[in-house]
Amino acid sequence: xxxxxxxxxxxxxxxxxxxxxxxxxxxxxxxxxxxxxxxxxxxxxxxxxxxxxxxxxxxxxxxxxxxxxxxxxxxxxxxxxxxxxxxxxxxxxxxxxxxxxxxxxxxxxxxxxx
Amino acid sequence: xxxxxxxxxxxxxxxxxxxxxxxxxxxxxxxxxxxxxxxxxxxxxxxxxxxxxxxxxxxxxxxxxxxxxxxxxxxxxxxxxxxxxxxxxxxxxxxxxxxxxxxxxxxxxxxxxxxxxxxxxxxxxxxxxxxxxxxxxxxxxxxxxxxxxxxxxxxxxxxxxxxxxxxxxxxxxxxxxxxxxxxxxxxxxxxxxxxxxxxxxxxxxxxxxxxxxxxxxxxxxxxxxxxxxxx
Numbered sequence: 001x002x003x004x005x006x007x008x009x010x011x012x013x014x015x016x017x018x019x020x021x022x023x024x025x026x027x028x029x030x031x032x033x034x035x036x037x038x039x040x041x042x043x044x045x046x047x048x049x050x051x052x053x054x055x056x057x058x059x060x061x062x063x064x065x066x067x068x069x070x071x072x073x074x075x076x077x078x079x080x081x082x083x084x085x086x087x088x089x090x091x092x093x094x095x096x097x098x099x100x101x102x103x104x105x106x107x108x109x110x111x112x113x114x
Numbered sequence: 115x116x117x118x119x120x121x122x123x124x125x126x127x128x129x130x131x132x133x134x135x136x137x138x139x140x141x142x143x144x145x146x147x148x149x150x151x152x153x154x155x156x157x158x159x160x161x162x163x164x165x166x167x168x169x170x171x172x173x174x175x176x177x178x179x180x181x182x183x184x185x186x187x188x189x190x191x192x193x194x195x196x197x198x199x200x201x202x203x204x205x206x207x208x209x210x211x212x213x214x215x216x217x218x219x220x221x222x223x224x225x226x227x228x229x230x231x232x233x234x235x236x237x238x239x240x241x242x243x244x245x246x247x248x249x250x251x252x253x254x255x256x257x258x259x260x261x262x263x264x265x266x267x268x269x270x271x272x273x274x275x276x277x278x279x280x281x282x283x284x285x286x287x288x289x290x291x292x293x294x295x296x297x298x299x300x301x302x303x304x305x306x307x308x309x310x311x312x313x314x315x316x317x318x319x320x321x322x323x324x325x326x327x328x329x330x331x332x333x334x335x336x337x338x339x340x341x342x343x344x345x
Contacts, residue, residue, distance in 0.1 A: 005217070006253075087275075106135060106253065107134065109131070112130075114127040
């Protein structure tokens with residue numbers, strides 16, 4: 001459950017942004033979470049409610065955009081979507097590649113505040 | 115007449131684009147660690163695995179044998195006890211224990227603090243033994259140059275398929291306890307194949323810290339890391 005710690009630092013960053021923008025309420029928080037980030041969106045949601053309690057972000061919406069994994073074949077110079085088994089098989093030549101183009105994202109993307 | 119709104123409630127709604135890493139503070143510390151290790155002329159390895167896959171036993175033997183000619187240091191992470199540090203402390207290597215309490219992984223700050231208390235003069239390799247866990251440590255860069263994932267013959271051959279994030283991030287995968295693979299019905303070749311499917315970039319070494327099988331290949335790899343000064 002490293003999601004609890006990650007969510008606590010996220011909310012700390014959100015509140016510091018809100019203060020910096022002289023906002024008193026946070027309405028919506030958007031995160032991007034990669035399929036290979038090692039972080040579970042459901043566990044983040046669970047940690048969210050506890051992390052925002054009693055803060056200006058209490059009651060804010062949490063949107064989690066999932067970022068699918070994409071691989072790249074160095075032989076074919078081709079980028080491709082990866083199936084849920086996370087085996088990066090090139091659709092053109094069939095070689096299994098270790099190159100990850102996207103999927104590790106773990107990002108505080110956007111905040112809506114007033 | 116309605117009560118006038120408080121000034122704060124009259125503020126317009128704004129959307130702020132941030133694109134900030136959720137692990138920003140860890141990643142910043144990891145960069146600082148990596149710089150420090152480089153300045154010290156030291157290669158750092160992050161050892162990750164399930165509990166009981168043989169990290170400490172491998173380190174004991176490595177510090178005693180490889181460490182006899184090449185000075186090595188170690189930090190070991192566990193939720194509680196300093197048992198591992200005491201085991202490794204019997205070798206001459208500088209060793210620090212990190213007890214994480216309930217935290218399921220090491221982070222870059224914990225490593226920085228633990229390393230700060232060690233005499234690292236002349237050390238060429240720092241082994242960081244992570245908390246036994248195949249999930250959480252995947253997300254946390256500790257500033258290591260080389261990530262080593264261990265998979266023991268007491269586990270399933272399909273672990274790489276079940277835990278892709280950690281294996282995907284591996285530079286080296288050690289298949290450990292291969293001396294008892296036969297007894298346990300562990301198919302070493304099938305496990306190696308599963309590693310190659312998830313992590314074709316990783317160097318795979320089959321070894322046993324008990325029988326010594328494959329241990330020379332491991333020391334050769336450590337030697338080449340020391341000589342090249344990186345992973």
